[in-house]
Amino acid sequence: MLKATRDQVLAWRLRQQGLTPRTMSTVAELAERLAGVQAQVASSAELAIATRQRKPRAGAVEKALADRTVVKTWSMRGTLHLLVPEQMAAFQSLLAAARTWEKPSWQRSFGVTPDQMERLGDAVDELLDGGRAMSRAELTEAIIAMPGYGDLREQLTSGWGTVLKPLAWTGHLCHGSGEGNRTAFVSPRSHVPGWTGVPEPEEAARVAVPAYLRAHGPATAEAFDAWLIRGLTRKADMRARFASLGDRLTEVDVDGDGERAYLLAEDADGLARTKPSKExxxxxxxxxxxxxxxxxxxxxxxxxxxxxxxxxxxxxxxxxxxxxxxxxxxxxxxxxxxxxxxxxxxxxxxxxxxxxxxxxxxxxxxxxxxxxxxxx
Known part of the structure; x- marks a missing residue:
């Protein structure tokens, strides 16, 4: 088992995340390096990218979205993120696997049954087919105009898009590049380069867990799940996903605290050599x-x-x-x-x-x- 100090861990994360030293990386490279950039507040996402660049460029995030080297969608913890296509499907798969919309508490709060959610996915696929982009208002009106959906107006228009988020996790919609502050929903099938659908959770874990640990390790399975979906994954499932990575992971004892924290084995030497940061x-x-x-x-x-x-x-x-x-x-x-x-x-x-x-x-x-x- 590798032993490391708290100061080494924090200094290693600073370097892994392009903070010390700053980088010449693009928006997409940084989004991949960070396992996504939260974009609920657009200006914060732009600044999070720029603070890691030696020579920040105005409008870089908007250009990356337009070029589709990054995609904006509801992802970790139900918040908007900038993600690279290669990681997006994996994160969405693990979010969808928790099936939060099937829980009785979710149904009581938001008034949509699992069957209705499934049919909403089919409706959105039909409406966004062929690369069509629709605002939230347009999408809502189109859905409730379809037979059998008229009683969902309140659910589709209220709150923070809670009813639409599972549709993002299951691969039915994401945000398009948009114009100004206008949100345009599009289908990942037509918008996300190389999109082949949401993979099975076991396959997704082989992408998502290493992406997280590369930026935020050493970390426990519980920390990963809290970051992903506020701890709502079945513990047995999350432990199994970590275990499935086998010798790709190594355990790290941080300051002798007894936690089972994990790091990618390929990063162990780099962490061991890291000196505390003064930055x-x-x-x-x-x-x-x-x-x-x-x-x-x-x-x-x-x-x-x-x-x-x-x-x-x-x-x-x-x-x-x-x-x-x-x-x-x-x-x-x-x-x-x-x-x-x-x-x-x-x-x-x-x-x-x-x-x-x-x-x-x-x-x-x-x-x-x-x-x-x-x-x-």
Whole structure:
């Protein structure tokens, strides 16, 4: 069993995720490297990409979506993500395998039966056939105009698209490139390069688990499932998917904590050679560096600071990372200031490094920015 320290793990993740050092990678390369980029807030996704690039390029995400080197769709934890086609089908398969829409609690909350969900998939396939793109309103009106669907208007128009998300996971729809803020739904069959459908979960696990561990390992099967679908997969199924990878995985003991954490065997030497990081980074809200292990990971975020990072309504703050750990939070202000609030217990964070990060944020956003630092 490989032994590693917390500081080694955090430094290794920074490097794996293109943060130290920054890269010349494209949007698609970074989306693949990060096992997806959460895009519920488009500006956060754009900044998460740009902060990892030495020379960020305005409009790069929109171009990647238009070129279909990345696809936007509802994926992990039911949130929008930018995914590369090669990983998208695998993640969707494991999400679909949990069959959350068949659970009685889901049906009571959203009022759609499993049979209705299956028929909705058939209806969407028909409506989006041949590369047709439809807005949510257009798709909803077209569905309820079909015989037998008229009583689903409320379910299709309410909330955060909850009823439509299983249709994304089962391969019936995804987001098209769109125009401006207009969401256009399309069929993956016509939109996603190389799409051959959603694979069986066993096949999907051989892509999805390594993709996650390559960016966020060493990690437990439970951490992977929390990241994927908030822990809703049957434990036996998730353990079996990890076990099926056999000697592709190696166990890692992090600081002697006794957890069964796993890493790709091919990455073991790289982790063992990793030195602790002294770097400072200002990361976007909803950044994968935080979302991958989750905000409950006290190696990354002190327990009594979790609420400062994971706020109401699922909002994940932009964070200051120093020596691999979350050392504070920050925000843009209306007057062009980057308002940094450092956690008092995190120790001194070099001001010169913070100033360099603000300069990089200015390059990412095309704005003139000033630094303001205070301790909280």
């Amino acid at each position: 400072v980074r200002l990361l976007a809200g909803f950044d994968q560096y935080v979302l991958g292990p989750g905000t409950a990971d006290t190696r990354l975020i002190a327990a009594d600071r979790r609420k400062a990072v994971s706020r109401t309504a699922g909002w994940i703050s932009p964070v200051v990372v120093h020596e691999g750990r979350v050392a504070g939070v920050w925000d843009f202000t209306d007057d062009g200031t980057v308002d940094v609030r450092l956690f008092a217990e995190s120790g001194a964070v070099p001001k010169a490094a913070l100033e360099a990060e603000v300069a990089h944020l200015a390059a990412c956003t095309g704005r003139g920015l000033e630094l303001s630092v205070r301790t909280v």
